[in-house]
Amino acid sequence: MAELTEELSSVKAEEPGAPTKDVRVHPNPDPVGDSRAGTPTVIVDDLHIIYRVYGAATEAEKGNAANALMRLLKRQGRPQMKEVHAVRGVSFVAHHGDAIGIIGRNGSGKSTMLRAIAGLLPPHSGAVYTDGQPSLLGVNAAMMRELTGERNIVLGCYAMGMNPAQVKEKYDEIVEFSGIGEFVQFPMSTYSSGMGARLRFAIASAKAHDVLLIDEALATGDRDFKRKSQERIKQMRDQAGTVFLVAHNLDVIEETCNRVIWLHKGKIKMDGDPKAVLAAYNSA
Numbered sequence: 001m002a003e004l005t006e007e008l009s010s011v012k013a014e015e016p017g018a019p020t021k022d023v024r025v026h027p028n029p030d031p032v033g034d035s036r037a038g039t040p041t042v043i044v045d046d047l048h049i050i051y052r053v054y055g056a057a058t059e060a061e062k063g064n065a066a067n068a069l070m071r072l073l074k075r076q077g078r079p080q081m082k083e084v085h086a087v088r089g090v091s092f093v094a095h096h097g098d099a100i101g102i103i104g105r106n107g108s109g110k111s112t113m114l115r116a117i118a119g120l121l122p123p124h125s126g127a128v129y130t131d132g133q134p135s136l137l138g139v140n141a142a143m144m145r146e147l148t149g150e151r152n153i154v155l156g157c158y159a160m161g162m163n164p165a166q167v168k169e170k171y172d173e174i175v176e177f178s179g180i181g182e183f184v185q186f187p188m189s190t191y192s193s194g195m196g197a198r199l200r201f202a203i204a205s206a207k208a209h210d211v212l213l214i215d216e217a218l219a220t221g222d223r224d225f226k227r228k229s230q231e232r233i234k235q236m237r238d239q240a241g242t243v244f245l246v247a248h249n250l251d252v253i254e255e256t257c258n259r260v261i262w263l264h265k266g267k268i269k270m271d272g273d274p275k276a277v278l279a280a281y282n283s284a
């Protein structure tokens with residue numbers, strides 16, 4: 001309970017029955033200009049996410065005649081459900097104006113945690129509280145590959161809640177930012193993975209987001225695009241948005257984020273200043 005600050009108490013007081021322990025509050029070390037900057041925007045409280053995989057069998061349970069006979073004799077069905085405990089008791093508080101890098105080895109739970117913050121995965125236990133609507137921009141963000149870039153821009157903008165006049169106003173800027181040029185008239189199935197990623201980011205970032213979750217979407221862009229996208233993330237922070245960035249490219253994390261969370265086997269191994277966390281991660 002020592003780690004629970006007054007700030008968090010006041011936010012969580014509005015949630016009847018909300019758990020009040022094991023939440024780490026991290027002060028924003030680099031607050032930006034907006035008056036909301038520094039106030040909590042995402043609270044993750046002792047979050048556990050468990051996937052259930054049906055029909056998965058261990059080596060020992062795999063289908064051989066002896067195992068099948070034993071199951072028949074014991075009147076058991078096929079090997080049942082397996083559980084993957086992907087996020088194991090994660091707690092932290094993010095603030096308006098934060099850009100938080102999430103790092104960790106393959107399978108450490110980064111994407112799972114982002115999907116849970118976006119509300120796409122229900123917690124097994126614990127909770128996620130958000131101020132504003134989180135938007136997840138991932139490698140597989142919904143785009144229609146058979147449609148042109150142009151159609152995807154229009155549909156993507158509508159999906160983010162823009163009206164036709166706003167789409168018209170933003171269209172040229174999105175094409176310009178994505179740098180895909182005349183390819184905007186081509187089906188997205190003809191795009192390289194970098195071009196697709198640039199267009200996705202250009203569409204998603206055309207709107208101000210309370211909480212934008214970016215999962216490896218910047219990984220395939222070239223240097224020029226990385227610079228532009230980092231500049232745009234900075235603008236979002238200035239507008240008091242909160243950005244979460246999952247990336248294996250640690251340079252992008254270091255240049256873009258004011259805070260880094262290192263996940264290891266579903267738990268937070270370290271949380272703090274990017275330089276310190278990245279140094280520890282690199283020497284692990």
Ligand SMILES: Nc1ncnc2c1ncn2[C@@H]1O[C@H](COP(=O)(O)OP(=O)(O)OP(=O)(O)O)[C@@H](O)[C@H]1O
Pocket residue numbers: 051052053084085086104105106107108109110111112113
């Ligand atoms: N849909 C799913 N069903 C079952 N298990 C899953 C599913 N998605 C992820 N997992 C498991 O959850 C754990 C965490 O996976 P996750 O994708 O969140 O890790 P990650 O840190 O994002 O990995 P990477 O760096 O490889 O993208 C892994 O053990 C993975 O096998």
